[in-house]
Amino acid sequence: MKLYLDPGHGGTDPGAQGNGLNEKDVTLDIALKLRSILTNSYEDIEIKMSRSADITKSLSERTSEANNWGANYFLAIHINAAGGSAEGYEDYIYSGLSDSSTTAKYQEIIHGEVIKMNQLKDRGRKKANFHVLRESAMDALLSENGFIDNPNDAALMKQDSWRQAVAQGHANGIASAFNLKRKANNPPEPANPGTGTLYKVIAGSFQSRENANERVAFLGAKGIDAFVNPTIISGKTWYRVQAGAYSNCDNAEEQVAVLKQAGIADAFIAAENSSPAQVAAAVDSILGPTRLSAEQMNSFVKTVNPDALELGSFYQEFGEYYGIRGDIAFAQALHETNYFRFTGIVRSVQNNYAGIGATGADHPGASFADPKEGVLAQFQHLFAYASTAPLPPQYPLVDPRFQLVERGSAPKWTDLNGKWAVPGKTYGQSILDLYERMVNSTV
Known part of the structure; x- marks a missing residue:
């Protein structure tokens, strides 16, 4: 047809x-x-x-x-x-x-x-x-x-x-x-507006409509359809360039990959009409693609802590290398460090953004040589929990507790409850809730 x-x-x-x-x-x-x-x-x-x-x-x-x-x-x-x-x-x-x-x-x-x-x-x-x-x-x-x-x-x-x-x-x-046949593994759309989750693919967000129009023209020249969708965030109008909307998150991720191949490094997915439970269900796996850019991660933490270190690039880099959701790992670090303010037992000089080995005032946990090594250790620790595969060889093992983890015992963020943090009955949910706030505030 x-x-x-x-x-x-x-x-x-x-x-x-x-x-x-x-x-x-x-x-x-x-x-x-x-x-x-x-x-x-x-x-x-x-x-x-x-x-x-x-x-x-x-x-x-x-x-x-x-x-x-x-x-x-x-x-x-x-x-x-x-x-x-x-x-x-x-x-x-x-x-x-x-x-x-x-x-x-x-x-x-x-x-x-x-x-x-x-x-x-x-x-x-x-x-x-x-x-x-x-x-x-x-x-x-x-x-x-x-x-x-x-x-x-x-x-x-x-x-x-x-x-x-x-x-x-x-x-x-x-x-x-026209008696169209629905694709396999594609359930019917919700019968009423306001239900279900819509995954919008955003190919850039600008405070100038002219800049947004230029992005649309750039994408059009590469055969990618897009349009400008004004969005009000925290009282300000941002001109988002939307390049697709999908009921299936996997399809949205495929479109993000297409955009990144076209040179749009800041492409991301915005989930709408979703409850916290729906968002959690969509992103609960530790393994998966990083959807938010380094700039978006850094911008979010600075809305709470203007003096925060800009570590987003490390979370993006290691997320891609280990196949781990780097943006949610970033949310985990914010949860552990109180937005890099280090108001708990772990001190900033330790470069320990995941609280690895920290059990109390007398045991503040591991210390790492610099911020990049600290983020690397966090990803290796997550890899130990989420996968049974051998650790990829490019980076040295810096996680001091890697061998203590039961490999593959926590493929989901919520599986970390009672493992990464004790008792930590809602540890994973807290990370996902924080990640949802990141996505909803992303411009």
Whole structure:
């Protein structure tokens, strides 16, 4: 099935405007989310977008492209406006078609699925002589997803979870109308907005929208679709460059790897609509890729301790070498040292960021020659707990307690409870909670 996906307006044409929003931005975000859902979740679907960035494209260019490509279906995503009083959702097919046409049957199916998800008043299924409906050679639908100049509808449009739900509704409709087969090991998406976890791939975050636009253009030149998603963090607006959103964390990690190969070293994953338990379930394994960059780790600790050592590069380096989640190991060090303030029994001069061997005031634990060696010891100690494999040979063994660990006895962070710390009944959970705060505060 070949779907031509057309987010309305773009570039010099902002579309409808109201309540601080531009139609072109909302439609693009919904369309990109829709593409991610369909390509990640279903087999035998090809998607071509009229635009995947903020560019200008005429109506005739859009329909000609869809016709020449041989699309099976044309779906245009739009937002309405009507003076501020109107509200709700409606969709359109070409006015020259009968109610018994295949196009009308598709409209009925998609309309019903979108209404289940979008929290909008149902304004019904309609017909119109719109260019994209008239000039497209295939079945076509244009959806109008709320009124941008209505304060109630606009308040929903400003919520990322709502835009995700609208995309999901369209995806459910497309899948039902065209009998798409769900990919193996890909469970159905949540039935309602606000449930489940969405893993957004962020390819950079900037305080300048111009810089964010430059990153989008850079990625576009490398064949990677991305868009700017303004995000408010600690009262400040940051312009995140989003390069995908996935319901499966493994798929998000694959996209991060693609971005890093393209030269985007600061790519990371932001999990949304997740509870602490969901985050813990997604990241509880000690072994795995480091998602946050060194800069992001350093920035986070300095929000609490401005004088903290900048050790993020060591956690990134050793995380990659040992195959250990370096960003969560960094959270463990913050937990052990009180954000590198060393208010417990271990002193800063020991360079012991994991409390290795520390059992009390008379036994403050091991000391290491410098900060890098101290971080190395922490990773070797984690490797001993998480794996039964031989220690990789590049670095010398500096962990004095490596041989005392029951190898492979703690593959998860929560398995460290009562082992790394005694009694430590919630030791792993505390680390994961701290890591969640790191992710949620990451710009």
